[in-house]
Amino acid sequence: LQDLPLDRTAVVSPWIPNANHREYGVRSRNTIAPCHGWLHALVYNDKLHLIHNQRSGDTPVGVPSNMAQYTALGLMIEQLTGYEFVEYVHWIQHAHIYVSQLEHVDEMLRREPRRLPTLQLTEEGRRVQDIHDFRAEHFELLDYDPHPPIRDIPVLT
Helix, strand or coil: CCCCCCCCEEEEEECCCHCCCCCCCCCCCCCCCCCCCCEEEEEEECCCEEEEEEEEEEEEHHHHHHHHHHHHHHHHHHHHHHCCEEEEEEEEEEEEEEHHHHHHHHHHHHHHHCCEEEEEEECHHHHHCCCCHHHHHHHHHCCCCCCCEEECCCCCC
């Protein structure tokens, strides 16, 4: 992004075809195919946009975490490249809610929506110069007003 910001090929993929292929009688080297990844970072009008393509997403449990993680990555890329991070787009091909989660999802839907929080880098985070040096303490969540937690949401069927 720094050397060729208009190139449109800054794509990160977790998919390793020879480790994830499916063939009768051949054991995959991965336990599960990657659910999230395929991140396309592009600079448009001198602004940073991230498009996240997710193969499969557990909507009540996994997807909110994925959204926070990739937003944090956008902030890291903004810090390292100087391009203002203005957009995060999240595509999910197979968004699902397991039957065992329905009761919990019904409870979520009964709740009054609240304002979304803002994630930002701390002052120390704005001094990081290497992507490998970012840590959780380099981020802060502002205006977070959550409902009480819904505990023990199952993550399988």
